[in-house]
Amino acid sequence: MRRFLLPGLVVGAAVLLLALLMFGVSSQGANTSIDALVARGVRPLAPNANMALPVLGSDSTARLADFRGKVVVLNVFASWCDPCQAEAPVLEQAERTIASKDATVLGVTYLDTSSDSEQFVRRWHLTYPVVRDISGNFIRSFGTTGVPETFVIDRQGRIAALRRYQVDSSWLNRTLPPLLAERS
Amino acid sequence: MKHAALGIAIALAVACATPGLAVAVAPRASLTDIENDVMCVACHEPLAVAQSPQADAERGYIEGLIAQGQTKAQIERALVGQYGPAVLGRPPAHGFNLTVYILPPALVAVGLATLAVTLPRWRRRARAAAASTAMPVAPPIGPADARRLEEDLAQYDG
Numbered sequence: 001m002r003r004f005l006l007p008g009l010v011v012g013a014a015v016l017l018l019a020l021l022m023f024g025v026s027s028q029g030a031n032t033s034i035d036a037l038v039a040r041g042v043r044p045l046a047p048n049a050n051m052a053l054p055v056l057g058s059d060s061t062a063r064l065a066d067f068r069g070k071v072v073v074l075n076v077f078a079s080w081c082d083p084c085q086a087e088a089p090v091l092e093q094a095e096r097t098i099a100s101k102d103a104t105v106l107g108v109t110y111l112d113t114s115s116d117s118e119q120f121v122r123r124w125h126l127t128y129p130v131v132r133d134i135s136g137n138f139i140r141s142f143g144t145t146g147v148p149e150t151f152v153i154d155r156q157g158r159i160a161a162l163r164r165y166q167v168d169s170s171w172l173n174r175t176l177p178p179l180l181a182e183r184s
Numbered sequence: 185m186k187h188a189a190l191g192i193a194i195a196l197a198v199a200c201a202t203p204g205l206a207v208a209v210a211p212r213a214s215l216t217d218i219e220n221d222v223m224c225v226a227c228h229e230p231l232a233v234a235q236s237p238q239a240d241a242e243r244g245y246i247e248g249l250i251a252q253g254q255t256k257a258q259i260e261r262a263l264v265g266q267y268g269p270a271v272l273g274r275p276p277a278h279g280f281n282l283t284v285y286i287l288p289p290a291l292v293a294v295g296l297a298t299l300a301v302t303l304p305r306w307r308r309r310a311r312a313a314a315a316s317t318a319m320p321v322a323p324p325i326g327p328a329d330a331r332r333l334e335e336d337l338a339q340y341d342g
Contacts (some may be wrong), residue, residue, distance in 0.1 A: 010297075110268075111225040
């Protein structure tokens with residue numbers, strides 16, 4: 001019996017390590033629960049709405065909750081990302097269209113220096129507010145793993161639509177009007 | 185000779201009292217050293233091997249901070265302040281990532297403990313096995329046999 005003790009312990013430890021590895025791999029993967037809910041037509045509450053994020057080019061902070069009552073096109077971007085540059089004029093055009101309808105685009109920079117982000121804003125003449133998610137904790141709660149990603153949040157602060165890649169005007173034109181028509 | 189010694193003593197005292205000189209001899213942060221600990225945030229690979237416009241931008245940012253005379257620790261803090269903790273090539277020490285820091289030393293400790301328990305046991309077992317397989321020692325010969333042996337040997341001597 002005792003001769004099996006050591007091999008048993010080694011095998012047990014190996015199994016434990018394997019289980020830990022499997023758990024780690026599964027838990028580190030992208031969180032797609034928001035995508036699944038939105039695909040089913042359910043609108044999950046936007047997470048971390050009360051997290052204060054520094055406003056780009058300012059000493060103040062802003063929270064997603066500050067925009068409650070508005071339709072928010074939350075766009076996660078970085079200045080070094082080519083698709084982000086391609087969609088910036090589209091988002092600015094959308095901002096000019098929806099600003100008068102109690103709605104806004106809200107940019108969130110991620111993995112970017114403030115000076116590069118400011119340069120990006122100037123280059124594309126962006127007029128919508130931009131905040132910085134330095135830790136990445138805000139956007140991670142949306143299941144974001146890269147840039148660009150865009151979430152459309154309704155007037156009740158719920159995610160109504162999302163796109164995990166570059167947006168185009170046809171998607172925005174299809175997605176925004178029904179949400180703009182809703183009352184808060 | 186006396187004057188020379190005095191001069192050296194004064195020079196040493198001035199060198200020790202001047203912070204600027206102390207800073208001048210402190211090792212400067214180097215781009216090569218920092219590159220190995222930092223990730224290219226766009227290409228998700230170590231900055232040391234990354235070749236992309238963003239990697240060049242990060243190198244430029246680091247070089248700017250080196251030119252300002254900042255230390256490696258200060259530069260890494262500044263990088264985290266701009267890009268977030270993801271810019272460092274090591275996972276943050278919370279949540280499941282803690283296993284990266286806890287598991288290896290724990291495994292080494294368990295391994296050492298196992299060796300400490302099993303090695304003496306193996307040595308004891310090896311010693312016992314060696315004792316059981318040793319050549320048997322012949323019993324001493326009796327007086328009659330000894331006498332006969334002497335007689336035989338005497339024949340050869342003669």
